[in-house]
Amino acid sequence: MSNLDTKICDVFAGLVVRKDLVKTVKGNAIVPSYVLEYLLGQYCATNDEDSIESGIQTVKEILAKHYVHRNEAGLIRSTIREKGRHKVIDKVSVALNDKKDCYEMSFSNLGIKKVLIDAGTVKKHPKFLVGGVWVIADVEYDHIEDKDASPWVLGTIKPIQMSHFDYESYIESRKQFSLDEWIDVLVQSIGFNPDYFGRRSKLMQLVRLIPFCERNYNLIELGPKGTGKSHIYSEFSPHGILISGGEVTVPKLFVSNAANGKIGLVGYWDAVAFDEFAGKKKKVDKSLVDIMKNYMANKSFSRGVETLGADASMVFVGNTEHSLPYMLKHSDLFDALPEKFYDSAFLDRLHCYIPGWEVDIIRGEMFSSGYGFVVDYLAEILRHLRNQDFSDQYKEHFSLSTDISTRDRDGINKTFSGLMKILFPQGGATSEEIEAILQFSMEGRKRVKDQLFRIDSTYADVNFSFTDKSGKEKAVSTLEEIEYPNYFHQTAIETNEGLPETDLPKSNGIELAASDKAPSRPIRSTPAIDAVELKEQHLTFMENQRGVSYDELIGPYIKGAKHITITDPYIRLFYQARNLMELMETIVKNKALEDEVIVSLVTVEDEFKGEDQRNFLEQIQSSMFTVGIKFAYSFDTTGSQHARHIVTDTGWKISLDRGLDIFQQYDMNDTFQLSNRLQKHRACKAFEVTFIKV
Structure with a gap:
């Protein structure tokens, strides 16, 4: 154990688990990490090797006996019939049968449906109604002659997620760690070895957590395959859901008129993530894009006469088709998106763009074997933090440029607030620490705005800078701006020079002519060696x-x-x-x-x-x-x-x-x-x- 591991175990006793144990116990069980860590947290939340070994065997036995594999569903159903009752670990969903005026539950792997569940339990756990929830449930068998009645009876049911936690204790415990230690604790909790990441790369991993602690946060990450873009949204929290970008519809995501105005995913989940979001040829429903634009901007949506609101964050992850310099020279950083989403009005609603090309492709040695929070515990902490607002904590030390628009400020403030909640829930950040987080937050929004300038010439260039109390102005640059200045500072037209006129980008539905070029921005200096004349x-x-x-x-x-x-x-x-x-x-x-x-x-x-x-x-x-x-x-x-x-x-x-x-x-x-x-x-x-x- 490292010194940090020892400290984590001492300060957060009973709330941490060794991260390599998940792979040890998983076997062929197709379940999210938070389900396994929930079990590990019950039996292995310790640093005592004998207790860990005993706990691992207990968890393995629980999974072997109670987790339902699809190919063994018939055997489990037979066991329930013969024994009369059996405990199962499965993913369940609930639907209202309006003809019988009752709620009916379906078990995903077990393959049984129309299991009656009382309205009180559904009201207590509304996520049963949308998306599905992993549970530990006692299922009973009671055959009766009525052909319409299901023989399957629900005994007890318990969603696999933490029921309570002590937030004040969490805050007091956080005070015992330095910022670097705390960042490493969080990176290990996600499942990565912090030794393989620099400070900037660690922050990028933590930005992926912001949708869980910040309401209505719109995040996009595009980059190469294999960088772990979707991992957090599928494995990390019971409050987030990952869906394929091509599988979502307006009724599923927002509201279904056919089901008497039943609200969709945004009403039940803290974070809704779209996997495989990129792909130019993907077919997308235009009405989905329109209602999504309104929701991302105003936190509300409507289909018909009623306007509804929700606070789910939206996350878009996808793979890029080209290298970074190719995109900067020939198109832009949103180049891989489907045509319907390649819309400046939609893109302008994004608060932050994680540069996926900076994130390393995940290798085996990058996974942590150290200690981190049981992810369900951290997920509950992040959910609790959604009720707080840290967006004004930089204003005592810094002020944003007046050139920055309201929408840009919202993006910067939300990213800043989210990172401050994650890193400094106890407060007490120094001016230097706040400055680093503010600059990182501004870069995430600037990356969006810079590409809008390339896509749509109606967008004005913005001075992304902030001023400290002494009046010193500090400009913010993205890394790609520093690395590729000759390609970066191209306008919407310059990016497409040499293409046929019919291939020029469109602005507000009007085709731009070559004579409509927007003025080019000045090229910043970049670190480079003068090959002709050496100089100090x-x-x-x-x-x-x-x-x-x-x-x-x-x-x-x-x-x-x-x-x-x-x-x-x-x-x-x-x-x-x-x-x-x-x-x-x-x-x-x-x-x-x-x-x-x-x-x-x-x-x-x-x-x-x-x-x-x-x-x-x-x-x-x-x-x-x-x-x-x-x-x-x-x-x-x-x-x-x-x-x-x-x-x-x-x-x-x-x-x-x-x-x-x-x-x-x-x-x-x-x-x-x-x-x-x-x-x-x-x-x-x-x-x-x-x-x-x-």
């Missing part, structure tokens, strides 16, 4: 930024050097030695074949793995000798060596605040991943570099 400069790189390599960042400044000194106290572990080897490759590329270069490394000997460390460095030494590089290393023993820099005999000093460790973790064993072979395809950590002429 300071560069800052954002977390998850790609396109960075030693060749382009460092290569020009070491070209022609005959003696290079590398000072970095953290060349100890395998991945750190690999970073050094890749820098050596850059040196090889920038020397003449016939020249020799002396490279001296000053580092610190690892206290526990010094032998492995020496072995790595000696292998590099042997490899480099054959290409004319004399590599030598020495260990600093003063204990005061913290500097990280590269110095050349040509008069340049390259100061790296992270040393060579500028890349996030990637799978070094996967030969077929570009990130393993080309540095420019790796996501960076946040880092700074200064080039100084000495």
